[in-house]
Amino acid sequence: ILSIPGWWMAGRWVMSRAWAYPKPSVSMSSSEVVTLGGTITIHCKNEGQQQAEFSLEKQKGYSLHRRDKKKAEQNKVIFTILNVSQSDAGIYRCIYCFPENRCSDYSDYSDEVHLNISDPRLAKPSINVRPEGPLAPGLNVTIECQGPRNALKFFLYKSKVLRASQVTQPNGNRAKFIEKTEEAASYTCRY
Numbered sequence: 512i513l514s515i516p517g518w519w520m521a522g523r524w525v526m527s528r529a530w531a532y533p534k535p536s537v538s539m540s541s542s543e544v545v546t547l548g549g550t551i552t553i554h555c556k557n558e559g560q561q562q563a564e565f566s567l568e569k570q571k572g573y574s575l576h577r578r579d580k581k582k583a584e585q586n587k588v589i590f591t592i593l594n595v596s597q598s599d600a601g602i603y604r605c606i607y608c609f610p611e612n613r614c615s616d617y618s619d620y621s622d623e624v625h626l627n628i629s630d631p632r633l634a635k636p637s638i639n640v641r642p643e644g645p646l647a648p649g650l651n652v653t654i655e656c657q658g659p660r661n662a663l664k665f666f667l668y669k670s671k672v673l674r675a676s677q678v679t680q681p682n683g684n685r686a687k688f689i690e691k692t693e694e695a696a697s698y699t700c701r702y
Contacts, residue, residue: 531616533558535565535605537624544627544666544673544701545595551626555605556587557618563607564614565590570602570623578603582610592626600628627666629701634659636700646692654688656700668699 540552555565564582567590568575581588592599605621608614639655646652656665664678665686677686690698 532560532607532618534619535607535621537603537605537621539624539626544629547595547597547628547630547632549595551592551595551599553590553592553603553605553624553626554587555590555607555621557583557607559586560607560609561586562609562611564610565605565607568604568606568620570604575604575620583607595626595628597628597630600626602626627664633702636663636665636702638698638700640698648692648694650692652690652692654690654698654700655685656688656702657685658702660684663702666701668701670696671699 535555535557537556538554540554545551553567555567557563562583563586564580565588566580567578569578570576579590581590602623602625604623606618608617636656636658639657641653641655654667656667658665658679661684662679662681663684663686664676666673667675667677667686667688667690669690674690675688677688679686686700
């Protein structure tokens with residue numbers, strides 16, 4: 512029996528292959544949560560390969576859709592999203608190719624970045640920490656975030672760095688996070 516990589520699908524022969532170029536890196540200019548109406552930049556970069564054409568793609572369901580594309584002057588591009596709206600929220604990835612070979616080969620997709628939009632018109636969530644008072648390092652602390660309505664997605668920040676996120680139950684408005692104490696820190700909840 513001869514085994515050939517690939518498979519038969521809907522009348523076409525599809526070859527499985529490795530991606531032609533290494534995956535790019537992706538980052539955002541600020542935290543993963545941007546205020547409604549604000550501006551965010553998404554940076555895509557490859558490792559030293561110049562003159563690539565980058566595409567910024569947004570996940571919709573199980574597929575990716577091109578949001579924008581730009582030719583890099585060096586090995587990176589910056590995509591800017593102005594006046595962000597709720598429809599801009601989502602998961603983004605970068606991919607690149609080289610126009611001189613008519614983009615016949617592409618890189619693998621970058622890791623993903625999550626863009627979440629906050630609306631300053633919404634009520635602030637409440638936060639409770641248990642146990643209260645000073646704690647010895649290495650102990651667990653429970654942080655509870657509560658919002659004004661059910662089925663919210665909460666984000667827990669420790670000293671302005673995103674630590675975790677959690678979606679509440681459809682009939683619940685609270686999220687609980689367990690953190691191990693290390694040093695003094697400030698916790699914030701957002702939804």
